[in-house]
Structure formats: C-alpha cells, structure tokens
Amino acid sequence: MVCPKCGLPEELCVCEVIAKEAQKIKVFLAPKRFGKTMTIIQGIDAGKINIRELLKKLKSKLACGGTFKEGELELQGDHRQRVKELLIKEGFAADIIEIR
Secondary structure, rough: EEEOOOOOOOOOOHHHHHHOOOOOEEEEEEOHHHOOOOEEOOOOOOOOHHHHHHHHHHHHHHHEEEEEEEEEEEEEOOOOHHHHHHHHHHOOOOOHEEOO
C-alpha cells in the first residue's frame, strides 16, 4: 500500500514522523469534580498522528483511564512528568513539550 500524502510505501512513510516534530504540545492539570484532577494534553494533531493508538499506550503505561475530547487527550490523575517521558519515547521532541 502507498501513502497518499508522501507517495512512499506505508512501511517507509515519514508523514507521522514529520508531524511529530512540527507541533507544540502543552501538558497541564485541570481540576474536575469531587476534587479529582485530570492531566490534559493539548496540541497533538489528530489528523496527522494516530491519536487512538497513542492514547491506548499512555493509558496502559500510566495505569489510568482517559479519553480524547475536543482535540485534547485527558488522563485521570496527575501524570505530567511521566507523560513528557512517554511522549519523548514515542518520538516527540523534548523541546516542543511544555509542562505547566
């Protein structure tokens, strides 16, 4: 199968790698009901990155629940530092990830 964006075979496709380098990701805490907190990840382009696969990996590694709503990844609990480490392992550059 050939990638419609770059024209390379899917095994050699570099579209997702390029997309990971061209984003500005913000990771922060948001208060939710009953005193709970959510780690919010903004700035990941769902059109260029397989967001479902990324969310599945994050939830598995962090042992928490989460969802993708309105362009944001939401993870239950405070996982700001671990999320940055895991995003770097997934191929995102460290300098594009901002933690607040």
